[in-house]
Structure formats: structure tokens, C-alpha cells
């Protein structure tokens with residue numbers, strides 16, 4: 001069934017697999033938009049909305065926010081996105097119930113799912129990647145305590161900003177909970193899409209550029 005709208009893809013993989021980074025590339029190269037429930041929830045927490053108040057403690061523990069909340073956020077985001085613009089789901093769906101909701105939402109918004117791309121990674125490496133990351137408070141550029149420090153200490157390479165942020169859930173304990181949630185609740189949604197023959201698996205441990213190229217090759221032109 002072909003949707004009327006721009007293509008939709010899902011980036012799937014455990015926390016720290018590089019979904020956000022790859023989504024950023026697709027935004028730049030293809031003019032798609034990224035729909036990240038994690039970003040939406042963090043914005044709600046900062047704004048102190050009812051959703052944010054409910055989500056805050058759950059996120060700090062690394063557990064999953066209720067399905068109805070995140071599916072509601074996605075519904076709103078799809079309503080705001082012009083039909084012709086392609087969308088990348090990042091961090092959604094994360095449970096079988098969310099995958100079922102997404103099927104209904106896509107249909108309601110006249111879109112179809114072109115691909116589900118699973119980034120395959122090594123969990124121990126990921127824990128190291130996540131438990132050291134931070135970003136520029138001004139432009140969002142990503143850094144890492146050990147692997148990617150700013151060229152000048154305390155100054156963002158990209159925008160010159162001097163304030164940085166760390167996610168409160170990027171600590172080793174919470175990261176392990178997030179991994180366990182992924183394995184228990186998110187990985188089981190793959191058969192839902194495997195049946196339709198739209199899943200592609202990409203080596204998420206490869207260099208960022210190589211991952212980006214592999215993903216590009218998997219998408220319809």
C-alpha cells in the first residue's frame with residue numbers, strides 16, 4: 001500500500017547506537033525531519049508540561065514512558081509535518097503496542113513505512129560511548145569525554161558556545177536499564193516488520209560515514 005505522503009523510516013537500535021547522528025545526516029542530505037520521542041519528552045520535561053512531569057522520573061530511571069503518551073506525541077508531530085516531507089522515527093516505536101499504534105497513525109496520516117533500519121552494535125562499547133557524552137547547550141553538537149573533546153577545552157568547535165549539557169540518564173546504571181528495556185521490549189518488535197520484508201540490518205559499529213553510506217543505499221531515491 002503506497003501512502004500519499006513522503007517516505008517514513010524507522011531507525012532502531014539500543015541507546016547510543018547512533019540513531020540521532022544518522023538521523024541528523026538524513027535531515028541534511030534528504031530534507032527529512034526527525035521525530036524523536038526522546039527529544040520531545042526532554043522538551044516536555046524542560047517546559048514542565050503535564051507530560052513532562054509524568055515522564056521525568058521514569059526517564060531518569062531509564063524505564064519506558066507509557067505508550068499512550070509517546071504515541072500521542074507522535075500523532076501531534078505527524079499532524080504538524082507537511083505530507084510531502086519524509087520522516088525518520090528515532091526512538092519510536094519501542095514496544096509492540098507502539099508499533100501497532102504507529103501502523104494506525106501512518107495510515108491515518110496517509111503515509112507508508114519504507115524501511116526499518118536496525119543498527120547492530122556491541123552493548124559494552126555502547127555503555128562506554130554513552131557514559132561520557134555531552135553536547136553544546138547552544139547548537140547541540142555532540143562531544144565525548146574520551147573520544148571527542150572540543151578542540152579548545154570548554155569551547156564548542158561548531159558555534160563557539162561555552163555551555164555544555166549532559167543528559168541526566170547518561171550514567172552507567174541508567175544506561176544498563178535502558179539496554180535491558182531495549183532487549184526486553186523493543187527488540188521484540190522486529191518480527192512485526194520482518195514479516196513485511198522491510199527490515200535492513202546495518203553494522204552500527206562501523207565508522208559514522210560508512211554507516212551513513214549504508215543507510216543511504218537502503219533508501220528509495
Ligand code: ADP
Nearest residue numbers: 015016037038059062063064065070091092094
Ligand atoms: P536513547 O535511545 O539514547 O535511550 P532516547 O532519547 O530515545 O534515548 O530516550 C530517552 C528516554 O526517553 C528513554 O529511556 C525513555 O525513558 C523515554 N522514551 C523515549 N522514547 C520513548 C518511547 N518511544 N517509549 C517510551 N519511552 C520513551
Ligand code: ZN
Nearest residue numbers: 136139156159
Ligand atoms: Zn555549539
